[in-house]
Amino acid sequence: MRIAAALALLWAVLALLYQVVLARGGGRTDYSVRAGHSGRGVLYAFTTAMLPTHKESVRHHPGKFAVGLLLHVGVLAALLEIVLLVAGVAVGWPWGVLALLALPAGIYLAVRRRVSPVLRAMNAPDDYVAIVAVCALLVMAALSAFGIVAPAVLLGYAVPFLVYLPLGKLRHVIFFFVARADLGRRLGYRGTLPLAAERNHGGQD
Amino acid sequence: MADRTSDEKTIRAAKEMLAESIRGLGAYHLNACVKCGLCGESCHIFLTEPDPENLPGVKAWKVMQHYRRHHTLLGRLAPRVAGARELTPATLDELVDTVYGRCTACGRCGLHCTIGLDIGAVIRVGRHMLAAVDKVPAGLQRTVDNQLETGNQMAIPRDEFLATTEWLADDLRLEMEDDTVRLPVDEKGARALYLVNPREVKFFPLSLMAAAGVFHRAKESWTLSSRFYDVTNYGFYSGDNGVGGELTRRVMDEAKSLGVEEVILSECGHGFRSFRWEGPNWIEERYPIPMRSVLELVEEYLDTGRIRVDPSKNQRRVTLHDPCNLVRWGGVSEPQRRILKRVVNDFEEMTPNRADNFCCGGGGGMLSMTEYGERRVTSGRVKADQIRNTGAKIVATPCHNCADQLLEITKHYKLGTEIVAVVELVYDALV
Numbered sequence: 001m002r003i004a005a006a007l008a009l010l011w012a013v014l015a016l017l018y019q020v021v022l023a024r025g026g027g028r029t030d031y032s033v034r035a036g037h038s039g040r041g042v043l044y045a046f047t048t049a050m051l052p053t054h055k056e057s058v059r060h061h062p063g064k065f066a067v068g069l070l071l072h073v074g075v076l077a078a079l080l081e082i083v084l085l086v087a088g089v090a091v092g093w094p095w096g097v098l099a100l101l102a103l104p105a106g107i108y109l110a111v112r113r114r115v116s117p118v119l120r121a122m123n124a125p126d127d128y129v130a131i132v133a134v135c136a137l138l139v140m141a142a143l144s145a146f147g148i149v150a151p152a153v154l155l156g157y158a159v160p161f162l163v164y165l166p167l168g169k170l171r172h173v174i175f176f177f178v179a180r181a182d183l184g185r186r187l188g189y190r191g192t193l194p195l196a197a198e199r200n201h202g203g204q205d
Numbered sequence: 206m207a208d209r210t211s212d213e214k215t216i217r218a219a220k221e222m223l224a225e226s227i228r229g230l231g232a233y234h235l236n237a238c239v240k241c242g243l244c245g246e247s248c249h250i251f252l253t254e255p256d257p258e259n260l261p262g263v264k265a266w267k268v269m270q271h272y273r274r275h276h277t278l279l280g281r282l283a284p285r286v287a288g289a290r291e292l293t294p295a296t297l298d299e300l301v302d303t304v305y306g307r308c309t310a311c312g313r314c315g316l317h318c319t320i321g322l323d324i325g326a327v328i329r330v331g332r333h334m335l336a337a338v339d340k341v342p343a344g345l346q347r348t349v350d351n352q353l354e355t356g357n358q359m360a361i362p363r364d365e366f367l368a369t370t371e372w373l374a375d376d377l378r379l380e381m382e383d384d385t386v387r388l389p390v391d392e393k394g395a396r397a398l399y400l401v402n403p404r405e406v407k408f409f410p411l412s413l414m415a416a417a418g419v420f421h422r423a424k425e426s427w428t429l430s431s432r433f434y435d436v437t438n439y440g441f442y443s444g445d446n447g448v449g450g451e452l453t454r455r456v457m458d459e460a461k462s463l464g465v466e467e468v469i470l471s472e473c474g475h476g477f478r479s480f481r482w483e484g485p486n487w488i489e490e491r492y493p494i495p496m497r498s499v500l501e502l503v504e505e506y507l508d509t510g511r512i513r514v515d516p517s518k519n520q521r522r523v524t525l526h527d528p529c530n531l532v533r534w535g536g537v538s539e540p541q542r543r544i545l546k547r548v549v550n551d552f553e554e555m556t557p558n559r560a561d562n563f564c565c566g567g568g569g570g571m572l573s574m575t576e577y578g579e580r581r582v583t584s585g586r587v588k589a590d591q592i593r594n595t596g597a598k599i600v601a602t603p604c605h606n607c608a609d610q611l612l613e614i615t616k617h618y619k620l621g622t623e624i625v626a627v628v629e630l631v632y633d634a635l636v
Binding site: 019020022023024025026028029030031032033035036045049055056057058060061064065068113116117118119120121122123124125126127129167168169171172175176178179180182183184186187190191192193195196 | 227228232233234235236237238239240241242243244245246247257258260262263266277278279285286287288315316317318319320321322323481482483484485486488489490491492495532533534535536537538539559560561
């Protein structure tokens with residue numbers, strides 16, 4: 001099972017990287033004369049721009065954002081647990097705690113996806129598959145870490161999960177970084193980012 | 206049979222444009238959305254009409270569905286699971302309302318997106334496809350055609366342009382009490398070519414007159430062109446990069462033929478973005494002649510003492526509207542502030558401001574599309590509230606497109622404010 005999981009992991013990583021290369025499409029030369037710094041824009045995009053004071057989606061929805069953050073911490077722990085098991089490293093119960101804490105967040109987001117009118121306007125079966133698959137991953141990771149099921153059960157589940165990961169919505173695991181970096185790069189180049197220090201973003205709204 | 210062939214051609218053209226327009230840019234953003242639905246508050250259209258169809262994420266999703274169908278494995282193998290949508294004449298027709306009628310591509314949502322998705326770029330992918338298959342709304346396309354056929358978006362005849370510059374010069378000579386004031390046209394060897402919005406020629410001559418007055422006082426060597434003076438670029442709005450490139454090339458050729466050292470762009474948000482940032486990429490070459498905003502030039506005049514101003518000449522409270530394409534997508538946010546702080550006595554910022562500003566509602570070519578007029582005015586409520594909260598009597602805006610919308614919402618929401626270009630306030634403050 002370890003070999004199968006290792007192959008699935010390899011597939012996921014390579015397929016994700018391939019898609020990024022494909023999305024880049026060879027890139028394009030920017031013929032405009034820069035007014036700022038791309039690097040500073042990227043740095044800003046991954047630091048200050050992520051703060052609730054600078055990001056309305058977080059400021060207006062702190063609860064939902066916290067739930068999303070919690071889910072992602074659990075998912076990353078579960079993925080790391082799989083990597084460790086593939087590498088032959090034993091995983092202790094704390095990993096299971098992280099997964100277990102993230103599970104209610106996953107269930108909340110699954111329910112929200114079903115009931116929210118704005119989310120229903122853009123839902124596809126892939127969105128439900130993704131959130132259900134992630135919740136199942138958290139359950140498996142917790143059960144395995146607590147020793148309730150054998151690690152092979154988690155690795156067995158990991159195979160279809162990792163095969164699916166680069167195909168659907170879950171590929172945002174890499175495109176989050178690429179898209180944010182791209183926005184930061186372009187706005188940095190034009191001198192928009194970092195935003196001016198005197199900027200009044202209306203944090204009180 | 207003929208219809209089928211025509212449909213096949215349409216689909217082929219849309220697919221080719223989809224592939225072309227995502228190359229190197231859009232595809233990152235077409236893959237990244239997690240559909241969290243937290244982007245509503247960043248959109249002036251959703252805030253004033255909270256229909257799920259107006260949510261930035263939903264609008265982007267409608268473009269992404271086509272991408273998924275034709276450019277992802279899951280979309281090809283199991284389109285229903287992926288939520289992928291086939292490109293057909295019918296689905297393209299549906300997309301028109303989404304990308305032209307429900308979004309000004311102002312890009313504010315991108316800055317606030319949990320992911321950092323450039324939703325404006327995604328919407329523009331949709332516009333590229335629709336422009337490639339002749340599905341641009343009629344009013345917007347008419348403006349594009351005017352620009353291509355006559356050299357300016359309002360189809361102003363050359364004689365009318367020349368007559369306007371003459372009477373503006375006459376008026377300016379009287380106002381400045383200086384017989385040497387001129388509005389030079391087609392003068393070879395001038396240092397700078399000044400591009401203006403045709404609306405300045407037709408409806409708002411005060412801003413052109415003010416710019417001419419400031420240039421005169423700064424002893425600038427400048428000229429207008431009677432052939433290609435239009436700073437706007439409606440190919441940018443329609444999504445037709447071919448037209449955008451053609452208009453860019455004409456201006457650059459005109460600048461070369463006049464032998465100028467630089468091109469100065471009048472106060473126009475999308476015009477600045479088009480010429481300064483998109484133009485070189487449309488024509489795929491570095492400009493041999495640099496371009497900058499008139500705001501940057503006027504600030505230089507103030508810094509170097511070429512003009513002197515007295516802020517007490519502008520006593521009423523002034524606020525500033527930030528055009529999305531000049532500030533968020535153009536990177537010019539501070540010169541206009543530094544200028545205003547020198548030429549007016551009472552300057553009050555809107556909240557939010559700079560790159561975080563809200564669109565006035567008239568961006569993205571909305572003003573040319575009468576079918577979306579009601580939504581445009583409704584969406585202007587966010588800006589109207591911002592203006593009202595400043596207590597300002599004057600709204601300065603470095604964009605004539607925004608000025609049109611601001612004039613309309615001033616009337617509709619009974620704001621009682623005056624809308625002016627920044628250069629008008631500079632002119633009023635000249636000593």
